[in-house]
Amino acid sequence: MSHSRVDFGDVLSMTGTELSELLHEEGAPRFRGRQLFEWLWVHQIQSYAEISVWPIPLRRKMDQQHPFRRAHLIRQQAAPDGTKKLLLGLSDEQRVETVVLPHRYGDSVCISSQVGCAxxxxxxxxxxxxxxxxxTAGEMMDQVVVANRLNADRVRHIDxxxxxxxxxxxxxVLRFLQLAHDPAGLNFSYRHVTxxxxxxxxxxxxxxDSGLPVTLAVSLHAPTDALRLSLMPVNRAYPLQQLIPMCRYYVTKTGRRVTFEYLLLSHVNDGEEQAHQLGRLIKGFPNHVNLIPWNPVAEHPFQPSPKERVRRFQSIVQEYGISCTIRRELGQEIDAACGQLRLREEEPVSP
Ligand code: SF4
Known part of the structure; x- marks a missing residue:
C-alpha cells in the first residue's frame, strides 16, 4: 500500500497515477486508474456500478475493497442576489457549508477545508x-462538484x-489543488484558485515553496499586533513582523500579489489612524486590500462600519499607492461571507 493511500485513504482523494497503482494492485490494467479518475470527476459517479466500460467483476471487487461515499446535498438556501449556501453531508454524517457567489465573469465557489475551526x-x-x-481532498473536491452541478457548470473560481x-x-489542501487542476478531471487553473x-x-x-501560482488571501483585520491579537489569537504565535515579510516572500516566490482581507468593525479597527497604520505596514510590494463590510452575527457584539467610515478608510489606504476595494455585500441574507459562514440549526456538535 502506498503512503498516499495510508494518508488519504479513499479513492476520492487519489490522483490518477495513484489510482493506476491501486487498480494494478487489484489485478487490473493500470489504464483503469485513469478511467476511474475520469468517471469520478467528469461523470461524477455515485458508485462503481455506473462505470459501464468496466467488467462487472472489477466493479464488484472495487466496491468491496475500496468503497466510497460522496458528499451529498442536504439543503440549499438562495439569496435574491443569486448567492447560494449549500449544506452538504459527509460520509460520517458531519456537515459542511459551501457557498456559490455569482459573478459576471463566472461564478466562484467558496469551500470549507475543515469541520469547525481551531x-x-x-x-x-x-x-x-x-x-x-x-x-479530505476528496471532500473539498465534492464541494466544488456539487456547487458546479447546481450552478449549470458556471463555476470558474475556487476560494x-x-x-x-x-x-x-x-x-x-495541496492534494486538493492538484486534483482540481488535473485536465482529466475538473481542470481548474491554479490562477483561478484563492x-x-x-x-x-x-x-x-x-x-x-510548492510553486503553485494560487492567490494567497491573508485575513489581516488589524494593522497593529495589540489590536490583531485582541481579534485573532493566531497573532500570538505569528505576529506582524513575521507575517508581513512572509507575504513579501510569497510574492517573490509565486509572482502573485497577496490579498489582505480586512473586516471593518465599527470603532474597533476602522479609524483614520488605523487606515494610516495599515498603509505604512503593507506599502511597497504587490498586494491588494479587500475591505469587508461586517455582517452582524448574533454571538458577537461588533457593529458594521457606517458607509462614510468605510469610504474614508479606503481612500486613506489608497493614498499609500495600495489597491483597495470594498467587497460587494453578496449573500448578506444568508450570512455568506468569509469567516462568517454558519449553521443556525443542524450541526452535529463535536463529541
Ligand atoms: S475566521 Fe476563519 S480562521 Fe478564523 S476562526 Fe473563523 S474559520 Fe477559523
Missing part, C-alpha cells in the same frame, strides 16, 4: 465550536475561504 477568531461564528476534523483554516490542513489564511507563517512558506 483558530478562535473573535468575530467568527465558525470557530465557536472548535475544530472537529480535517476535510478556500469557507469554514476552517486551510493552511492548518495543508497536506490535504487560498485564505489567518496567518500561519510556516505554512505560508510551504505553500510558496
Amino acid at each position: 483558530m478562535g477568531c473573535k468575530f467568527c461564528a465558525s470557530g465557536l465550536r472548535g475544530r472537529v476534523r480535517q476535510l 478556500l475561504m469557507g469554514i476552517g483554516e486551510p493552511l492548518d490542513n495543508l497536506a490535504a 487560498v485564505s489564511t489567518s496567518g500561519l507563517v510556516p505554512a505560508i512558506q510551504r505553500l510558496a
Whole structure:
C-alpha cells in the first residue's frame, strides 16, 4: 500500500497515477486508474456500478475493497442576489457549508477545508465550536462538484475561504489543488484558485515553496499586533513582523500579489489612524486590500462600519499607492461571507 493511500485513504482523494497503482494492485490494467479518475470527476459517479466500460467483476471487487461515499446535498438556501449556501453531508454524517457567489465573469465557489475551526477568531461564528476534523481532498473536491452541478457548470473560481483554516490542513489542501487542476478531471487553473489564511507563517512558506501560482488571501483585520491579537489569537504565535515579510516572500516566490482581507468593525479597527497604520505596514510590494463590510452575527457584539467610515478608510489606504476595494455585500441574507459562514440549526456538535 502506498503512503498516499495510508494518508488519504479513499479513492476520492487519489490522483490518477495513484489510482493506476491501486487498480494494478487489484489485478487490473493500470489504464483503469485513469478511467476511474475520469468517471469520478467528469461523470461524477455515485458508485462503481455506473462505470459501464468496466467488467462487472472489477466493479464488484472495487466496491468491496475500496468503497466510497460522496458528499451529498442536504439543503440549499438562495439569496435574491443569486448567492447560494449549500449544506452538504459527509460520509460520517458531519456537515459542511459551501457557498456559490455569482459573478459576471463566472461564478466562484467558496469551500470549507475543515469541520469547525481551531483558530478562535473573535468575530467568527465558525470557530465557536472548535475544530472537529480535517476535510479530505476528496471532500473539498465534492464541494466544488456539487456547487458546479447546481450552478449549470458556471463555476470558474475556487476560494478556500469557507469554514476552517486551510493552511492548518495543508497536506490535504495541496492534494486538493492538484486534483482540481488535473485536465482529466475538473481542470481548474491554479490562477483561478484563492487560498485564505489567518496567518500561519510556516505554512505560508510551504505553500510558496510548492510553486503553485494560487492567490494567497491573508485575513489581516488589524494593522497593529495589540489590536490583531485582541481579534485573532493566531497573532500570538505569528505576529506582524513575521507575517508581513512572509507575504513579501510569497510574492517573490509565486509572482502573485497577496490579498489582505480586512473586516471593518465599527470603532474597533476602522479609524483614520488605523487606515494610516495599515498603509505604512503593507506599502511597497504587490498586494491588494479587500475591505469587508461586517455582517452582524448574533454571538458577537461588533457593529458594521457606517458607509462614510468605510469610504474614508479606503481612500486613506489608497493614498499609500495600495489597491483597495470594498467587497460587494453578496449573500448578506444568508450570512455568506468569509469567516462568517454558519449553521443556525443542524450541526452535529463535536463529541
Ligand atoms: S475566521 Fe476563519 S480562521 Fe478564523 S476562526 Fe473563523 S474559520 Fe477559523
